[in-house]
Amino acid sequence: MKSKILFFILVGVLTNAQINRFFYEYKFIPDSNNKEDVKKEIMLLDIDKSGSSYYSHDKFVSDSIGRAELEKQLKAGGGNISINRREKPGQVSFKVTKEYPDFKTYLFRSISTDKYKIKEDKKQEWKILPEKQKIGEYNAQKAVASFGGREWTAWFTTELPFQDGPYVFYGLPGLIIKIEDATNSHSMVLVGNKIIKTAVSEQELQVPDHVKVLGVGGKEIEVTKDQFKKAWKTYENDPTKNMKELMMKNGGDSNTKVSFKVKTADGKEISDPNQVIREMEKSTKEALKKNNNPIEPDLVN
Template sequence: MKSKILFFMLLGVLASAQVNRFFYEYKFIPDSNNKQEVKTEMMLLDIDKNGSSYYSRDKFVADSIGKAELEKQLKAGGGNISVNRRERPGQVSYKVTKQYPDFKTYLFKNVSTDKYKIKEDQKPEWKILPEKQKIGTYQTQKAVTSFGGREWTAWFTTDLPFQDGPYVFYGLPGLIVKLEDATGSHIMTMIGNKTIGAQADETEMQLPDNVRVLGIGGKELEVTKDQFRKVWKAYVNDPAKNMREMMMKSGDGTKVSFKVRTGDGKEISDPNQVFREIEKNTKEALKKDNNPIEPDLVN
């Protein structure tokens, strides 16, 4: 009898350790002046008993490979450390986590070499409408909300008992199957799901004091939305500021160097030229990335 009780207890533990993974096809238009260019990213929404995490599949894979390569070089010792960008590192760099049962929500974003954990202070206020439609294999119902400077329409299903959804959205009587803003610039559609084993907690890589890699290592700085807006404004005005500061702090004997390639493939390493190139490239990229998912956060 004891063995049977132990067996059933073990099954209960295994079931509670599972993660419900939902796959969302995210179609978005980065440049409002070029609406013909629609980009697509596969996003993952992992839900377990403690909360959820929403992130890019491609970025997760690229980051995992990059960390493994960096750890290998650090263990080997030696002088130079080389970090190569993957061919497809993911187009969506942010991540969103929600903690149950109160749905405490955080948006994780990188700005230059810094990492920020932005606390969401607004709960989506939904208006549930009578319209229904079938999306994939699910019967869904319509709901609308205003959030982050956009008008959103969600289609949720009570067939999936999770009051969650993609990005920072939650609070409906079922999982959000499809989410679309009024301009059609951002559309997230659930295209599949599966149950997987519990994910190991992601441990932050500890880098030596003299090593700093964009997007790897270091702690996230928790900020409010207002604080992040000030950070973003400063970055837009001076994209190379962080790297100049890193160069200035290298007076302890640690050599800090930067290299970039120009549009014609020429490699430059002179600090002043590098900073000018970074500033030019960043400002050009921002002009073509003017249609963010949450305009109120960066305007």
């Protein structure tokens, strides 16, 4: 049976019996040359006694539905497996975890088909200022720090007993409920919270040997920030490197079949491998040009 290699990114969030879930509205400007185009995403900060996870709500829902579809098709058997693109797949693909009590922090990001686990080795050095204001229902105090190539202003509250915050931010005497950079390109504001009492855990999906599903199974590549930056530069220079390697393997392995299909801007479907590669390279480079305002410039520049 010929196997199918699918592109399916799964973000699993492990939860304990009780989780404090905080909802943040993340506003960001991907293209510094088009500041009117402001994206919005609801992000979740889940905190329990062992640590925290920060991730996109829409992406988590999309991945969970896709996972359920994949499990159903695997149980049904058959040679063809397909994962349909979700209506709201999520605009933010990264995830951040922190481990208590030492706040060991990891940023999870992908480059093409490779998944990376990036260790954060620098703690933010906050300067707490006397200014105070009420944000939502909480009294908050101002703090500033330089991080990742940006100047950040945070507002934290001691009314919530967590020295944590959205993304990689932490280290203030309370929960960070608002944070934005000096250019107003990235901001995260607390918009709600609740306690999750139901225990949920995601078991590793068992995939048969004859089926290869990219994004399911395997471990992230653990790297330093410098190593990730090097991998990113390689990707910028040759964004279809992984695809071409898959095509080469496909040519030399009679038991593996890789199917490529893409649609051009005018809706035309392309299946010829060489045309697919050219179209993917063109569209990826165009997307990279428009995504020039990352949350951490120092990570990719």
